[in-house]
Structure formats: structure tokens, C-alpha cells
Amino acid sequence: MNMTTDSSAPRKPPQQGTTLSAPFWEAAREGRLVIQRCSDCGQLRHYPRLLCSRCFSDRCDWVEASGEGTVHSWTVAHHAFHPAFADELPYTLVTVDLKEGVRALGRWREGSTPRLGLAVRGGFEPREDGVDLVFQAVAG
Amino acid sequence: MTLRDKACVTGIGETAYLRGSTKTAVELQFESSLKAIADAGLRPPDIDGVIPVGIVSATAEDFIDNFGIPDLRFSAVVPHGGASPVMALQCAAAAVAAGVCNHVLITFGRNVTAAANNNKAGARIHTMPQFHYVTEFEYPMGAISPAQLYAPMARRHMELYGTTIEHFGEVAVACREHALLNDNAVMKKPITLEDHRHSRLIADPFRLLDCSLESDGGAAVVVSSAERAVDLRHRRVFISGVAAGHPDSPASISQRPDMTSLGIGKAAPRAFQMAGVTHADIDVAEIYDCFTYAVIRQLEDMGFCAKGEGGPFVAGGRLRLGGELPTNTHGGLLSQAHVWGLNHVVELVRQLRGDAGRAQVQGAECGLVTGYGDMGDGALAIMRRE
Ligand SMILES: [Zn+2]
Numbered sequence: 001m002n003m004t005t006d007s008s009a010p011r012k013p014p015q016q017g018t019t020l021s022a023p024f025w026e027a028a029r030e031g032r033l034v035i036q037r038c039s040d041c042g043q044l045r046h047y048p049r050l051l052c053s054r055c056f057s058d059r060c061d062w063v064e065a066s067g068e069g070t071v072h073s074w075t076v077a078h079h080a081f082h083p084a085f086a087d088e089l090p091y092t093l094v095t096v097d098l099k100e101g102v103r104a105l106g107r108w109r110e111g112s113t114p115r116l117g118l119a120v121r122g123g124f125e126p127r128e129d130g131v132d133l134v135f136q137a138v139a140g
Numbered sequence: 141m142t143l144r145d146k147a148c149v150t151g152i153g154e155t156a157y158l159r160g161s162t163k164t165a166v167e168l169q170f171e172s173s174l175k176a177i178a179d180a181g182l183r184p185p186d187i188d189g190v191i192p193v194g195i196v197s198a199t200a201e202d203f204i205d206n207f208g209i210p211d212l213r214f215s216a217v218v219p220h221g222g223a224s225p226v227m228a229l230q231c232a233a234a235a236v237a238a239g240v241c242n243h244v245l246i247t248f249g250r251n252v253t254a255a256a257n258n259n260k261a262g263a264r265i266h267t268m269p270q271f272h273y274v275t276e277f278e279y280p281m282g283a284i285s286p287a288q289l290y291a292p293m294a295r296r297h298m299e300l301y302g303t304t305i306e307h308f309g310e311v312a313v314a315c316r317e318h319a320l321l322n323d324n325a326v327m328k329k330p331i332t333l334e335d336h337r338h339s340r341l342i343a344d345p346f347r348l349l350d351c352s353l354e355s356d357g358g359a360a361v362v363v364s365s366a367e368r369a370v371d372l373r374h375r376r377v378f379i380s381g382v383a384a385g386h387p388d389s390p391a392s393i394s395q396r397p398d399m400t401s402l403g404i405g406k407a408a409p410r411a412f413q414m415a416g417v418t419h420a421d422i423d424v425a426e427i428y429d430c431f432t433y434a435v436i437r438q439l440e441d442m443g444f445c446a447k448g449e450g451g452p453f454v455a456g457g458r459l460r461l462g463g464e465l466p467t468n469t470h471g472g473l474l475s476q477a478h479v480w481g482l483n484h485v486v487e488l489v490r491q492l493r494g495d496a497g498r499a500q501v502q503g504a505e506c507g508l509v510t511g512y513g514d515m516g517d518g519a520l521a522i523m524r525r526e
Contacts, residue, residue, distance in 0.1 A: 013266070015280045047273045047395065073299070073399065075291035076344035081284035082263075090344075093283055095292050095394045105278050105394040116299045132281050 010083035015130040021048045023062045028131050031124045034062040035102055046102035067122040068138075069098040074114040094135050096120055106133035143230075144414050145378040146237035148369035149523070151180025151362035152486040157326055157477030159253040161356035165196040168358030169249030170206060176360035181373035182243060187362070189214035189235055189244035191228040193480060195268065196250065203245070213241040219270070221513025222428055222473075223384070223403070224248075225482040229521045230382040232363035242368050248482045249358030270514050273392040286430065287343040287351055289515060293399050294345050294433040300400075301448030303436065305345065307455060309336035311432035312349045312474055314459040319471025321461075321498040326355050327475040350432040352473035359482035361489065376526040377492045380506075381415025383407040387516035396516070404510060404518025405441035411508075412443075415522040419444055422522075423504040424491045425465055426484035428512035429472040435459075438510055442520065461499060469499040484509045485521070492525040 017025035027034040036045050038052035039059035051058055074094040080086035092108035106122055108114055119138040124131040153175025155168050163171070169192070177184055184207035190200050192215075198206075200215035214235045218224040225246060232244035252264075265286065266275040274289065283289060297303050313333055319325035331349060339348040369376050385406030389395040412418065419442075427435045436450035444465070445453040459467040470476045470487035477483060488509045490496045496504075504525075511519040 012282075013275075013280045013284075016276065018276070021276065047277055047392065073292035073296040075288055075295060076341075077282060077288055078341040078344065079285075079287075081288070082282070085282045085284070088282070091282060093278075093281065093288065093292070095399070103394055105281070105283065107281050116296070130280070 012084040012128065013082065020050065024048060027062070028124050028133070031131070033065045033067050033122065033124070033133065035065050035100060036060050037063045044100055044102055046104065065098055065100050067098070069096040069104070069120055069122070071095075071114045071116060071118040071120055072097045072103060073116070074108060094120070096122065096135055104133060106135045109134055109136035112137045142414055143233045143237055143382060144380055144416065146366055147233035147363050147379045148366050148376045149361050149379065149485070149489045150243070150364040150369045150372045150374065151176040151178070151182065152489050153177070153179055153360045154324060154483065154486055155249075155358040157324055157355055157357040157479070159326060159355055161251050161254065163251060165194065165249040165251050166198045166202070167249070168251060168356065169194070169198055169247050169360070172249065172358035172360040173245055173247045176247075176362050177245065179373065180243070180362045180364070182362065185209055187243050187245045188212055189232065189241035191216050191218060191231060191244060191246045193218060193224045193228055193246060193248040193482065194250060195264070197248070214244065220517040222430060222480045223511035223513030223517040223519045225480060225485055226382070226509060226511030226519035226521050227384045229363060229379055229485065230384055230519065233379045233382055236363060236365040242365055244363045245360060246363065246482070247358070247360040248480050250479065251356040252354050253356055270391060273395070278392070278394065285343070287346050289393050290431050290433065291343040291346050293393060293437070294431070297400050297433065297437065298345060301451065303451035305337055306333060307436060307451030308345070308350050308432040309333040310454045310457075311429065311435045311459065312336045314457070315429060315468045315472040315474040317460055318469050318499055319475035322471050322476060325471040325476040326353050327471065346431060346433070352430045352478045353475070355477040355479070357477050357479050359479045359486055361482065361485055374493055377489050378524050378526065379521055380417070380524050381411040381413070381522040382520070383410035383414065384517070384519040390514065390516055393515050400437060402437060402441050402512070402516050402518050404438050404512065404520055407518050407520045408442040411520040411522050417506060417522060421506045422465065422508055424469060424488065424501040424507040425467045426469070426488045426507070426509040427467055428481045428484060428510045429468055429474045430512060432474065434512055435467065438512065438518070441518070442510070461501065466501045469496060469501060480513070481511050488523055492523055
């Protein structure tokens, strides 16, 4: 059987954007990490919101983030709460304080161990139906 | 105007707690509600306020229809997960104190283990609107379950403050010891710190014995005005202080400036001030224990110890019966059953009535119960007996 057409194979939860977050996902599919910026006061925010919580403006644009940051925390999944992740166990999820002042959650590239404050760099990697945000330690 | 001692919990009710109930959530909700109303010495039509709690719940209209309520004057929805039962106490106390109604029923039921259900916690939360960020940005990468979402909080706490697996184990063992004294508890096997340490890893640092039980059942309480409560069946148990609070960036743990700070940190000073008591006055505590770590953090945020000292605080049996702060005397969500913490409210009332059987804290006069939901919303009620 050709696995790519096996409709019984568990599929990962879909990446479904909203009107509000569409620019994030469009950029992500191009490999760029963008975050929302208030057009009036310049405050950056993530995840996307309708209003700026500082000046309450609903005008925003999107700026490209460096992907650089430091590890805030992490967890290693040992149990598959969704069947599509069963053959990836154990896998690590990491929360990262980005240089821009917001935080992102992503998958940790295997091969090293996260620790608090570790300098990391992130980017998008393709998956079956989209892209995953993936972080790894900055060498050295 | 303060809510201090304006309202009493006058009735409590629970179904059997188990895995694999054949009853629906609403049937379990009605069964426990009828018990709580009877326990108060009331009849169903006497209820004139209702706060149904839960995702799969009867509506206010269902209570009017099924309980023959001739004049329901108050109803509310409190959509904050496991914080909802204690937040509902605040809501009910405000309603009866203001004279809006006399007897408010707070009620919860759920059946999550039925084979036909196939609706585990991981999938369930992603249908809830308050988790839309998690569902859009975290779920697709494999952040599925509450255990995985809470785990980074616990990990950061361990890294910053030296909190250990043994500290988590202390909470698990205390709850299990108490569950063994409770005939209506799902877990019936003793555990040790060693058992905890060697239990299967789920979402590091959480092991199986750090996680609460998926279980079926219903629980309910009746809140009455203090004046009305005089004529009811039991000794009065007053709601002396009650408050709610939300964490910064409540919709996603990952986005919090400090992911280890909870809403209960804002609520606790308000509740203690309203009640006019100090931590030393608390004889018994029922603390929402979706995970062992959550108890440690709430103890810190409530001010029982400084931030970072929750681990050492729970060590040495302090939470066990006979310890300085007997906690989760019914077994908690970890070992009795997970019914969103309404069972914690029921247990505190039982303790303050002196009706807690083998788990009774001798001379318990004042206690507290917490609610914790939606990844950080918090509520705290301080109660005392007359
Ligand atoms: Zn702004």
C-alpha cells in the first residue's frame, strides 16, 4: 500500500489560520517568522490580536523577526496524546524568548538538550501539510 | 459592603465517582443536584438560582423544566474550567447577599471515560474558545494535552528554584493517603514516593502519578443567604472570603511574562482580607490539583510560603492528615476523581461540619478551597463553621 494515499493513517492537527493571523501563516510557508506590530505605537505582539493592548489601536502591520532568542522552558513528550505523533516520541517542545520581546513555542531539533537561557535560533521546516517552527541551539 | 459571611453552603451532593459510568453528564449532574438540595433540607422547586458548570451541562431552562422551579430569578455561566466552581461560589454569594435570590444551585457532571465518548482531554480542550491560540499555534506542533501545556511551567520552576521530583511526589502521596480513607475515591492502592518517582513519564517533568484522573461523576452544592440558612438542616458553613483572579496573558501559558504566576496570586490577598483571617487560621485546605505541581505553585501564590519555596513547604508530610496543613483530605483530583474541583468544595464543607469520617481534621473550624482552570485562572474561597 502506498502510505501517502492511506486515508487511515493519522494526520496531524491542521494548521488553520484566521483572517487575523493569515499574514503569519503566509510568511511561515515562505520560511519567514513575522510578528504583529501596532501601526500607531509600534508595540510588538504575539500571538496575533485584534487590538494593541497598550494604545487599543486596531491598525497593525507585520515585521520579520530574527528567530534568535533564548530558551524560557521546555517539555519532553513521552506519551502520544494524538496518534499522529506516536512515531515521533519522545519529542521536545520549547518556549523561546525572542530578541524582539515576544515568546514563541516550537519544536526542538533533536541532538542537544535545552537549558534555561540557552541561545537558540529558529526557522520553519516543512511537514506533511505545512510548516513547523523549529528551534536549535546556536553553535558555540 | 463586603461579602463576608453573607452566604453559606447549605447543601452538598456527589454521585459515585468511577471510570466507565453508563450515565450521561447531565444525568450525573441532576443526580448530585438532587442530593445537594435534599441535604440542605430543601425541595427542588425551592431553588431560585442556578449556575451550571461545565462544557456538557444542563442549561438553566433544563433545571426549570426538570426540577419544577416556578420562579428562577438568577442564573449565570462561569466559563473558566476548573476555576469555575469556586468562581461560582463568588457569583452565588454575591447574588444571595444582594437579595436577588435565596438558594443558588452550583452543579457539575461529566462522563469522559465512556467508550462511546472517545473525547479525551487533549481533544476536548481544542474545542474550547478560550484556547484558540493554543489550538492554532501549539496543537499542530504536538502540544496536545494539558499535561504538555503545564509541563513547561513546572520545568521552569524546577530550574529556577530547585523544586524536585520528590516535592511533586509529596503531593501525590498525600492525596493518595487521603483517598484510601474515602470510600468514594477512584484510586484504592497505596503509593510511595518511590512509586511516584518510577511511574511512567508522560510529559517531562510530569509522570503518570503527577496527573489527575480522567473520571466520571457529578457534584453539586447549594449556596443560601446566611439568614435563610438558619432554618436549614445543617450547622451553617459561611463563605467568609471569596475572590477570583486571572493571570497575565490568560489565553496561553507560553505567552505569559512569567508563566509560573497564576491568577490566584491576585485573588488570595482579596479573599484573606475579606475573611479577616490569616494563613495560620487555616485548619484544612482543598487545593485544585490537576497536577501535583499546581498545588505547590498555588501554596506559593496564596502566600503560605515565598515564591520558590513551595517544594520544601510540602515536604515532610505537611500536607498529610496530622501535618500542619492537611490538604485534599478527600484525595483530590489526583486520587479521588476529576470533577473540576467541585468535589473540593463538597469536601471542605464536610470537614467544617465535622462529617468527614476517617479523614476528619480534628477541630477544623476554618478552611480554604481553590479553583484553577483554563491554564491559570484562579479562585479562592475561605470558609468557616458557625
Ligand atoms: Zn499600540
